[in-house]
Amino acid sequence: MSDPLMPELPSAGGGTIAPRQPTDWTTDAMRQRIRKRYARERRFRRLGLVAVVMSAAFLAFLLVTMASQGLGGFFRTEVALPIDFPQTGIEVDKAALDQPGADLALAGAGLENIVGSAAIAAFGDYGPNVISDNAWLTVREAIKHDPSILDGRAVIHVPASAEIDRAISETGTPEAEAAVTKLQAENAITEGFNWRFLSASDSTDPTQVGIWGALKGSFFTMLVTFLIAFPVGVLAAIYLEEYAPKNRWTDLVEVSINNLAAVPSIIFGLLGLAVFLGTWTLFGHKVGPLLPRSAALVGGLTLALMIMPVIVIASRNAIKAVPPSIRDAALGIGASKVQVVFHHVLPLALPGILTGTIIGMARALGETAPLLLVGMRAFIATPPDSLTDKATVLPVQIFLWSDEVSRGFVEKTSAAIIVLLVFLLAMNAVAIYLRNKFETRW
Amino acid sequence: MNDLTDTTLAQTAREHADMADSAAPVKMAARDVHVYYGETHAIKGVSIDIDMDHVTAFIGPSGCGKSTFLRTLNRMNDTIAAARVEGQITLDGEDIYASGMDVVQLRARVGMVFQKPNPFPKSIYENVAYGPRIHGLAASKSDMDAIVERSLRRAGLWDEVKDRLTDSGTAMSGGQQQRLCIARAIAVDPEVILMDEPCSALDPIATAKIEELIHELRGNYAIVIVTHNMQQAARVSQRTAFFHLGNLVEYGVTSDIFTNPREDKTKDYITGRYG
Numbered sequence: 047m048s049d050p051l052m053p054e055l056p057s058a059g060g061g062t063i064a065p066r067q068p069t070d071w072t073t074d075a076m077r078q079r080i081r082k083r084y085a086r087e088r089r090f091r092r093l094g095l096v097a098v099v100m101s102a103a104f105l106a107f108l109l110v111t112m113a114s115q116g117l118g119g120f121f122r123t124e125v126a127l128p129i130d131f132p133q134t135g136i137e138v139d140k141a142a143l144d145q146p147g148a149d150l151a152l153a154g155a156g157l158e159n160i161v162g163s164a165a166i167a168a169f170g171d172y173g174p175n176v177i178s179d180n181a182w183l184t185v186r187e188a189i190k191h192d193p194s195i196l197d198g199r200a201v202i203h204v205p206a207s208a209e210i211d212r213a214i215s216e217t218g219t220p221e222a223e224a225a226v227t228k229l230q231a232e233n234a235i236t237e238g239f240n241w242r243f244l245s246a247s248d249s250t251d252p253t254q255v256g257i258w259g260a261l262k263g264s265f266f267t268m269l270v271t272f273l274i275a276f277p278v279g280v281l282a283a284i285y286l287e288e289y290a291p292k293n294r295w296t297d298l299v300e301v302s303i304n305n306l307a308a309v310p311s312i313i314f315g316l317l318g319l320a321v322f323l324g325t326w327t328l329f330g331h332k333v334g335p336l337l338p339r340s341a342a343l344v345g346g347l348t349l350a351l352m353i354m355p356v357i358v359i360a361s362r363n364a365i366k367a368v369p370p371s372i373r374d375a376a377l378g379i380g381a382s383k384v385q386v387v388f389h390h391v392l393p394l395a396l397p398g399i400l401t402g403t404i405i406g407m408a409r410a411l412g413e414t415a416p417l418l419l420v421g422m423r424a425f426i427a428t429p430p431d432s433l434t435d436k437a438t439v440l441p442v443q444i445f446l447w448s449d450e451v452s453r454g455f456v457e458k459t460s461a462a463i464i465v466l467l468v469f470l471l472a473m474n475a476v477a478i479y480l481r482n483k484f485e486t487r488w
Numbered sequence: 489m490n491d492l493t494d495t496t497l498a499q500t501a502r503e504h505a506d507m508a509d510s511a512a513p514v515k516m517a518a519r520d521v522h523v524y525y526g527e528t529h530a531i532k533g534v535s536i537d538i539d540m541d542h543v544t545a546f547i548g549p550s551g552c553g554k555s556t557f558l559r560t561l562n563r564m565n566d567t568i569a570a571a572r573v574e575g576q577i578t579l580d581g582e583d584i585y586a587s588g589m590d591v592v593q594l595r596a597r598v599g600m601v602f603q604k605p606n607p608f609p610k611s612i613y614e615n616v617a618y619g620p621r622i623h624g625l626a627a628s629k630s631d632m633d634a635i636v637e638r639s640l641r642r643a644g645l646w647d648e649v650k651d652r653l654t655d656s657g658t659a660m661s662g663g664q665q666q667r668l669c670i671a672r673a674i675a676v677d678p679e680v681i682l683m684d685e686p687c688s689a690l691d692p693i694a695t696a697k698i699e700e701l702i703h704e705l706r707g708n709y710a711i712v713i714v715t716h717n718m719q720q721a722a723r724v725s726q727r728t729a730f731f732h733l734g735n736l737v738e739y740g741v742t743s744d745i746f747t748n749p750r751e752d753k754t755k756d757y758i759t760g761r762y763g
């Protein structure tokens with residue numbers, strides 16, 4: 047009987063099956079094969095180990111050089127400078143000191159020269175080289191803080207010059223070495239944490255520079271990037287995964303997005319330059335530039351274009367990973383499409399979306415090239431106060447400092463790199479934490 | 489051997505035929521329904537009446553279109569891009585594929601329980617409360633508490649979970665999860681409940697509980713259950729529809745189908761000749 051639903055088994059009547067021959071596992075060929083297999087396993091393991099050791103060595107080398115060069119940047123050498131104010135004949139109206147014009151009043155009183163003379167009085171002819179050129183700024187702050195010191199003799203800790211700094215950390219000029227020996231004997235040298243490095247902005251004097259301006263610029267830029275790239279990227283991913291019909295056009299969009307994620311960042315810089323800062327002639331009228339140059343707004347928009355594909359891809363994968371049975375369950379009790387997405391799919395996909403976003407943001411935070419193109423390489427001595435102020439960002443600041451000839455900038459460059467690395471590591475740590483904490487369990 | 493199976497099934501069906509009222513009012517009616525997945529013709533002109541307050545079983549070999557047809561009854565096929573439905577299906581005389589039909593409301597009226605238990609990864613309480621919340625069925629927190637309790641009681645789950653309503657719905661046994669899904673479906677007060685092989689992922693004890701539950705729910709809802717298990721169809725249903733290769737081969741009162749099938753194909757299938 048032939049039933050189409052019950053295929054017949056092949057009948058075993060065709061020929062006689064030879065009796066079973068036991069395998070000999072001890073022949074030479076067999077032994078050799080086993081030896082070969084073991085050798086291959088060992089070789090592979092060694093190669094893997096070499097690869098890991100090499101990458102670890104590179105990483106260690108990077109960290110050690112950065113730390114050894116850069117940690118000094120977080121500390122500064124201070125010299126105790128005694129100043130006998132009545133003797134210097136300084137004339138300042140004390141009443142003016144708590145008013146906005148205080149800086150001007152003190153500058154008019156010749157504070158810079160007074161500090162220079164005090165240094166000569168205290169440390170001899172080499173004195174002015176012991177203290178930083180900007181030491182008088184510290185003195186000015188001290189006077190503003192407590193005007194009563196003008197009435198007598200005060201000891202003020204002012205930053206040491208770059209020469210003295212170098213004489214302490216390595217070997218400096220003979221004069222500087224001699225001055226250090228003398229100062230140390232007098233206990234006039236102290237090492238302190240360089241708060242200025244975190245609170246000041248760019249300067250031409252390496253002892254005065256800080257990263258606050260660049261950090262603020264980075265913060266504003268990242269803010270713009272996040273506010274644009276996150277919602278647009280996630281909405282695009284939701285649309286592509288949940289709403290778009292699967293046809294040739296969506297395939298094309300998918301391929302384009304994947305390609306965009308691989309486009310070199312400098313190209314996005316050119317795009318930002320052309321779109322946000324370019325000028326066009328429309329109907330005989332000159333239009334543009336749309337946005338101000340060098341501003342965090344432009345940099346943020348440019349970086350948003352750059353990381354949007356990354357966010358879209360990560361979000362699509364996270365949304366795809368939500369089991370279809372959850373969608374069915376919600377649809378089955380009469381949830382609308384939007385309710386399914388916002389009540390069920392997004393909450394479950396959010397950890398993956400956030401992880402992808404943070405990784406994209408970390409990439410944006412470390413980006414230099416596109417920002418150079420939109421003019422964020424300006425010398426910024428005052429931190430930006432708004433999204434449209436001229437600003438720079440941490441990696442660009444590092445790039446600019448690394449280009450400086452003055453020796454003092456080497457240390458500051460490495461110190462700024464350390465700060466950048468700390469931020470990047472922190473962001474990646476948060477991403478890993480999120481991934482592990484919300485790893486889907488059902 | 490075949491005859492023995494047949495007799496046992498027929499007997500089971502007769503024992504459970506108590507409620508079978510051959511002149512029950514019609515809840516849902518399908519007329520000449522065709523379903524296509526792209527080129528595949530999965531349902532080929534099926535016409536059937538789903539009776540009110542009865543349990544209707546869909547049986548048939550794998551791939552014959554039982555799930556496909558079940559999903560046309562609450563328009564879950566809308567979610568499959570390639571699927572196309574032709575023909576007419578009515579709920580209380582109203583065409584559910586008419587352009588004015590609100591799919592969201594339809595799915596609240598025609599609830600569904602899936603093959604694999606699929607509770608939301610939320611608390612037990614939230615699982616049941618979700619439907620009533622999105623449809624605005626509870627005016628207050630105490631209303632909602634009452635709905636949740638009533639639904640869990642009807643699903644025979646209340647005593648097991650009343651002390652841990654805040655635990656995750658996914659942290660229960662498979663059988664409990666499936667009963668939670670049934671509670672979730674009845675929380676929105678549906679008129680019809682569709683169940684697609686609700687016991688295929690469960691052990692025999694959990695299966696028995698679900699069957700018992702279906703028994704208790706019958707009489708309040710029109711229930712349609714897809715099953716692979718002939719015994720189950722005989723035990724829980726009063727109507728049986730046998731599908732084969734996209735056709736509805738035979739449909740009738742369960743005890744008749746199992747004692748006295750009109751078609752040879754039906755007879756072959758229920759006596760275990762294939763499937």
Ligand SMILES: Nc1ncnc2c1ncn2[C@@H]1O[C@H](COP(=O)(O)OP(=O)(O)O)[C@@H](O)[C@H]1O
Pocket residue numbers: 525528530548549550551552553554555556557568570
């Ligand atoms: N999403 C789908 N896309 C394409 N074909 C499908 C899809 N779902 C089911 N089919 C086809 O439709 C037919 C009926 O399937 P189904 O309704 O799942 O059968 P059953 O539930 O009776 O096992 C099968 O041939 C199957 O391959």
Ligand SMILES: [Mg+2]
Pocket residue numbers: 554555556684
């Ligand atoms: Mg099925």
